Amino acid sequence: MPSEEIKIKLFDMVLCFSRALDLMHPKISDHHLRVAYIACCIAEELGFSLTEIQNVLIAGALHDVGTASSALRLSILDHALNSYRLEHAELPEDIHNHGFEGFELMQHFPPFAQAASAIRYHHVEWDFGRGSEFAGEPVPLVASILYLADRVSVMPTAERSCLEQAAEIRAAVAADTGKWFMPEVVAAFQEASTPESFWLDVMCPHKEAIIHDRFGGHEIELNLDALHELAKVFGKIIDYRSPFTATHSSGVAAVAEMLGQRLGFSSAESKSLKIAGYLHDIGKLAVPTEILDKPEKLTREEMLVVKQHPYYTFQILSMVPGLEEINTWASLHHERLDLHGYPFRSREIPLGSRIIAVADIFTAITEDRPYRMGMDRTRSIEVLVQMVLNKAIDGEIVAVLRNNYDEFHRIRSLSQGNL
Ligand SMILES: [Fe+2]
Ligand SMILES: [Fe+2]
Ligand SMILES: [Fe+2]
The missing domain is CATH 1.10.3210.10 (Hypothetical protein af1432)
Known part of the structure; x- marks a missing residue:
C-alpha cells in the first residue's frame, strides 16, 4: 500500500x-x-x-x-x-x-x-x-x-x-x-x-x-500529514451542517485510526483510515438540512435521499488522483457483508471499508445527540454483536473494539470534545 x-x-x-x-x-x-x-x-x-x-x-x-x-x-x-x-x-x-x-x-x-x-x-x-x-x-x-x-x-x-x-x-x-x-x-x-x-x-x-x-x-x-490536516478541516465543515452530528466525523476518524492500529495497519495506513473517517460523509452535503436536522423518523422518500450520500462521497472523492484507496474505504461505509447495505451492494468490501463501517456505527450509536443520549457499553455491544450475528459487519473488527472498549470509548469522546 x-x-x-x-x-x-x-x-x-x-x-x-x-x-x-x-x-x-x-x-x-x-x-x-x-x-x-x-x-x-x-x-x-x-x-x-x-x-x-x-x-x-x-x-x-x-x-x-x-x-x-x-x-x-x-x-x-x-x-x-x-x-x-x-x-x-x-x-x-x-x-x-x-x-x-x-x-x-x-x-x-x-x-x-x-x-x-x-x-x-x-x-x-x-x-x-x-x-x-x-x-x-x-x-x-x-x-x-x-x-x-x-x-x-x-x-x-x-x-x-x-x-x-x-x-x-x-x-x-x-x-x-x-x-x-x-x-x-x-x-x-x-x-x-x-x-x-x-x-x-x-x-x-x-x-x-x-x-x-x-x-x-x-x-x-500535500503529503499524508498535510492531507490529514486538510481532511480535518473538511470533516469539520461536513459535521457543521447539522447540530445532530456536530462532531460525528471526528469520532469516526479517531475510532477508525485506532482500529487500524489494533488490526496491524502501519501508522501511515492508520492515518489514511483517519482521513477516510473525516471524509466518509462528504456526500451528505447533497442531503438537504431539513432532512439532516429532522429529529423524527424519516419518511421513506427522505430515507431514499439520505441513502444517496455514500454515492456522492464516491463521486466527489473520485475527482482526486491518488485518493483512490481512501475513497474506497470512505465510500463503502454503508455496505454490509450480507449485501443489505447501500448504495453499491458491493460483494467485495475491503478491510479498510469494513473498519470505517464499524467505526461509523459505533460512533453513531454511542454519541449523544440533541434528541437522545448515546447508548451505554452493554447496549452498544449488544447492537454490534447482533449485527455480526446477522452477518452484516465484520466480527473480528467488532471483537477488537469490544476487547478494548474503554480505550475506544475514551478516544471517541476525546475526539468529539466530550472529555
Ligand atoms: Fe457569499
Ligand atoms: Fe454515512
Ligand atoms: Fe457566492
Missing part, C-alpha cells in the same frame, strides 16, 4: 470540495468554480503572480463555505444566487455572517489562511473607497475581486446565449463602478471579459479542466 508516499494535489482537493459545496444547493451547478474562474481572470489581468492566483483560486472555489452551517445560511445563498442586486433588508440575516463563518472554518489550515481573509469580506461593497475597511480592519484586494466575481457569476442565464448577455453584464458592472465595485477591479474585469472565450468558459460545465490548464501551474502537493 503506497500510503507513506501519498502525494495529493491541493488543487484537486480544493476543486473536489468546491464541487461538493455546489451539491448543497439545487439551483447551482457550478457557482463556486464560476466565481473562482472569473476571480482568477481578474487577478491575472491585475498582474498577480501564479502563487497569488492560487490563493484567489482557493478563495473563489470555497467562498460560500460558511453557508453550509444551517438552512438559514443556505437561504442567504439562495438570495445571493437569485439576484445581482441584493436587497439587504430582505435577507434573513446579515449577509457578512457567512463570510465570517467561512473565515473561521478555513483560517487554521495554513495553505488556506490568505484565502480565508478574503472570504471573510467577500460581500463588502466598495462604497467609493469606504469599503477598503470593514469594522476597522483592512479589506484585502482579493475580497473586492471575489465580490465582483460573485455578482457577475449570477447574471448569465442558460436561456439565452452568453455572448448575447455579455454586453449587458459588462454595462451593469460599469454602472456600479465606485459604488459597489472597486474601479481597478472593474477595469481588470472589463479587460478580462472582452474575449468571447471568457463568457464561453464561464458557462462551460467542465470548468475543472479549464481552470487547471489556465491557472493550475503552481501546484502545491
